Structures are given as structure tokens and as C-alpha cells.
Amino acid sequence: MIFTIEIALILLAVLIAVVLILIFIISNNKRPYIISQFYSLGTLNELKVSGRNAEKAIKESIQRLSEIDDKMSVFKEYSEISAITLYF
Numbered sequence: 001m002i003f004t005i006e007i008a009l010i011l012l013a014v015l016i017a018v019v020l021i022l023i024f025i026i027s028n029n030k031r032p033y034i035i036s037q038f039y040s041l042g043t044l045n046e047l048k049v050s051g052r053n054a055e056k057a058i059k060e061s062i063q064r065l066s067e068i069d070d071k072m073s074v075f076k077e078y079s080e081i082s083a084i085t086l087y088f
Contacts, residue, residue: 034058040065
């Protein structure tokens with residue numbers, strides 16, 4: 001069997017296609033993630049996090065958003081915004 005340049009190019013194209021398909025399949029694995037819903041900033045929030053420290057990241061994010069909500073809410077009497085609006 002004689003290999004011509006055309007056959008070699010076709011085989012190379014097929015090989016590249018197979019490698020790209022395998023890379024796509026391997027890298028497209030579904031990582032498990034954690035979803036957390038909570039009410040803050042006047043709306044329902046949802047965090048979707050994956051990774052080793054997902055639970056810690058969600059906990060810290062909720063804590064930080066709660067701190068911001070406590071300072072910036074116009075509906076909480078003790079917030080900094082409410083204190084400012086009392087003067088006007």
C-alpha cells in the first residue's frame with residue numbers, strides 16, 4: 001500500500017479530530033457544586049459554588065453580604081443609611 005501526501009493529510013486530520021473530541025469529553029466533566037439561597041439586599045440571592053472550599057466560600061459570602069445589607073438597608077432602623085436619612 002502506497003501512502004500519498006493526501007492519505008497522510010487525511011489520517012492527520014482524523015487523528016487531530018479524535019484528539020480534540022477526547023479533550024472535549026475529558027474536560028467537560030461535571031463538577032459537583034453547592035447551591036445556597038438566602039434573602040439579602042432586598043432580594044433572593046443564589047450562590048452556586050464548586051471546588052474544595054465551596055462551603056467556606058458560601059459561608060463567607062453570605063456573611064459579607066449580610067454585613068453590607070446591615071449597613072446599606074433603608075428598611076433596617078439600625079443601618080447606617082437609616083441613620084443618615086433621620087437627619088433629612
